[in-house]
Amino acid sequence: MNILVFIKQVADTEARILIKGDNRSLEIENKYNLNFFDEFAVEEAIRFKGKVKDSKISVCTYGGKKAVEALRTAIAMGADQAYLIDNTDLDTDDPLITAKILAGFAKKEGFDLILCGRQAIDDENGNIGAMVAEFLKIPHVTAITKLDVVDEKKIIVENDIEGGKETKEVQLPALLTTQKGINEPRVPLITGVMKAMKANIPVIDPVTLGLAKESLDRNASKIKILSYETPKGRPPVKIIDGETPEEKVKKLIKLLREEAKVL
Amino acid sequence: MDFSFSKEQVFFREQFTKTLNEIVAPHAATIDQEDAFPHEIFKKIGNLGYYGMRYPQEIGGMGADCTTFTIFAEELASVSISFAAIATMQCLMGTDFLFRFGNRDIKERVLIPAIRGEKIGTIAFTEPDCGSDLGAIKTRAIKKGDVYILKGRKLWITNAEVADFVTVVASVEPAKRINGLAFFLVEKGTPGFYTGQKIEKMSARGSVTGELIFDECTIPASNLLGEEGKGAQYLESILSEIRVMIAGLGIGLAKSAYRSAVMYSKQREAFGRSIGNFQLIQDKIAEMETRIRSAWLLTYYAAWLKDNGKQAKKEAAMAKLYSTETASFVVDQATRIYGSYGIAHEYPVERYFRDARFLLFGGGTSEILKTLIARECLKT
Numbered sequence A: 001m002n003i004l005v006f007i008k009q010v011a012d013t014e015a016r017i018l019i020k021g022d023n024r025s026l027e028i029e030n031k032y033n034l035n036f037f038d039e040f041a042v043e044e045a046i047r048f049k050g051k052v053k054d055s056k057i058s059v060c061t062y063g064g065k066k067a068v069e070a071l072r073t074a075i076a077m078g079a080d081q082a083y084l085i086d087n088t089d090l091d092t093d094d095p096l097i098t099a100k101i102l103a104g105f106a107k108k109e110g111f112d113l114i115l116c117g118r119q120a121i122d123d124e125n126g127n128i129g130a131m132v133a134e135f136l137k138i139p140h141v142t143a144i145t146k147l148d149v150v151d152e153k154k155i156i157v158e159n160d161i162e163g164g165k166e167t168k169e170v171q172l173p174a175l176l177t178t179q180k181g182i183n184e185p186r187v188p189l190i191t192g193v194m195k196a197m198k199a200n201i202p203v204i205d206p207v208t209l210g211l212a213k214e215s216l217d218r219n220a221s222k223i224k225i226l227s228y229e230t231p232k233g234r235p236p237v238k239i240i241d242g243e244t245p246e247e248k249v250k251k252l253i254k255l256l257r258e259e260a261k262v263l
Numbered sequence B: 001m002d003f004s005f006s007k008e009q010v011f012f013r014e015q016f017t018k019t020l021n022e023i024v025a026p027h028a029a030t031i032d033q034e035d036a037f038p039h040e041i042f043k044k045i046g047n048l049g050y051y052g053m054r055y056p057q058e059i060g061g062m063g064a065d066c067t068t069f070t071i072f073a074e075e076l077a078s079v080s081i082s083f084a085a086i087a088t089m090q091c092l093m094g095t096d097f098l099f100r101f102g103n104r105d106i107k108e109r110v111l112i113p114a115i116r117g118e119k120i121g122t123i124a125f126t127e128p129d130c131g132s133d134l135g136a137i138k139t140r141a142i143k144k145g146d147v148y149i150l151k152g153r154k155l156w157i158t159n160a161e162v163a164d165f166v167t168v169v170a171s172v173e174p175a176k177r178i179n180g181l182a183f184f185l186v187e188k189g190t191p192g193f194y195t196g197q198k199i200e201k202m203s204a205r206g207s208v209t210g211e212l213i214f215d216e217c218t219i220p221a222s223n224l225l226g227e228e229g230k231g232a233q234y235l236e237s238i239l240s241e242i243r244v245m246i247a248g249l250g251i252g253l254a255k256s257a258y259r260s261a262v263m264y265s266k267q268r269e270a271f272g273r274s275i276g277n278f279q280l281i282q283d284k285i286a287e288m289e290t291r292i293r294s295a296w297l298l299t300y301y302a303a304w305l306k307d308n309g310k311q312a313k314k315e316a317a318m319a320k321l322y323s324t325e326t327a328s329f330v331v332d333q334a335t336r337i338y339g340s341y342g343i344a345h346e347y348p349v350e351r352y353f354r355d356a357r358f359l360l361f362g363g364g365t366s367e368i369l370k371t372l373i374a375r376e377c378l379k380t
Helices: A036-051 A065-077 A095-109 A128-136 A190-198 A245-258 B007-023 B025-034 B039-047 B066-079 B081-093 B096-101 B104-115 B174-180 B231-267 B279-307 B313-337 B339-343 B348-360 B366-379
Strands: A002-006 A009-011 A017-019 A026-028 A032-034 A056-063 A081-086 A113-117 A140-151 A154-161 A164-171 A174-178 B121-124 B140-144 B147-158 B165-171 B181-187 B193-198 B209-220
Touching (some): A002 A128, A009 A065, A032 A065, A036 A174, A065 A081, A065 A190, A065 B007, A081 A095, A095 A128, A128 A140, A128 A174, A164 A174, B007 B039, B007 B066, B025 B081, B025 B348, B066 B081, B066 B231, B066 B279, B081 B121, B081 B147, B081 B231, B096 B104, B096 B231, B104 B181, B121 B147, B140 B165, B147 B165, B147 B181, B181 B231, B231 B279, B231 B348, B313 B348, B313 B366, B339 B348
Parallel strands (some): A002 A056, A002 A113, A056 A081, A140 A174, B121 B165
Antiparallel strands (some): A009 A032, A017 A026, A140 A154, B140 B147
């Protein structure tokens, strides 16, 4: 079986991020990681491979040259092959275009199952998986917390719903996005690290995926980022003084009523 | 000239750092506090295969070069000197002579499980009355038929009370002093092999250090590792690597202390400004960073020499000397920046301060290394 895993390299949660002068682009400290939710997808693919004979895991990302590091991490964990679809000439803000490109890759590569994280922790779009599935005209289930194999054509998945769990039977080929809790992503073995260090990762030009360049570039974007803003700084802490606790409480209640307007 | 690491080395560092942050870093303070061997962490890192990194792939290793091994040491030390002492002992000194001279049985029964983290190893050179002067080793090995009988005491032995096997340096011919030494494998449970006192110490706590006693300890002659009389020669052949590795530990520890100090200089305010604005604090920061960078250059230069098959004896000694002295300097400056907090257990800089002392002795004291460096300089 061909298992495809779509991943994304994202800024580390502790990386320093600054908004550039144009307010439309970001300067990110050189600290990147494999997206948190994608680690579950890679791990689940490895576990799936352990259950279904003759399975092969290919990981793929649409990103800059640097994203090859995230692909290597997936290989270190246990993926067999990795592909980088180079976005250098086509950097777009529109997830629809990313989904189109990834679907193009999936068609070309062939697949029985596609896994990806439920969302990327940088832009939090959370829609790539579903859109790829629509482009490929295959079923999808988002944010799964359990995956059981019935046979090579059928799986059973679980996802959380308000106040409970939902269990679904899904025909393959299908696309699933992974939620926290589905597994515990492994720490790579040194043999995996070595394999990843040496792995040859092909770089793919998106226009070779049967998609017209005009439909992929910035002009084709239906979404434009207008500006970035940092969250407003918190006002300083106000220390309430007073002779007695009673007096302090009175002042506090007054402030909660008149200033904070929460009472 | 090219001062950059290869892509592979960069990737290795990233992966290993992540692994350490997940498995070791959360327990670094506890290992130090409890001063107990961290069995679970030791096994976890072993199961991932890291103890074999210097050895060939056929026996579960990675075949890493000296540069990659130095990166390994640096990252370990930046998280925990205690665990770094344990892991580097397992990777290098504790297993190297088994790999080079052990017979098939020794390799299968002892070395391979050690690489997997299933057995703990160590090496025993030092004695109560002898450290750098190996010619003065009093532990005797006497051959009787197809066995050797070991008699003597070893002190300052890393992992002493928990080791499953130990490479012991003993004299087969005391009159020949340093040319009368040989290496032997002694396994836990061998009659006449005991662990003695534990040394309570301030640095590298958790890499439990203590005494080993050999009282008519009888081992098969096949436990002789290499040849009689060549012990010093064998040791010499890995000394440069040991020194570069310890230099890597120095960089790692110094970097952690430096990073903490820089962070604190930005946060802590005095007289209405963060203390990093004061020139005397800036002086410390500039000195720390410059010395760390110098130690870094010297250390990776020595590693590069080794990886390119060049003589690195003097450079490795200089790297070890300068890097470990730098670590001592940096932890001192860092704790001064922290003021009183620098001596509080609550902050890791206090641990860094204590741990830096550990690096000054093993692999040659600063005094011995200076003698060696000067001797090399005066040769020409």
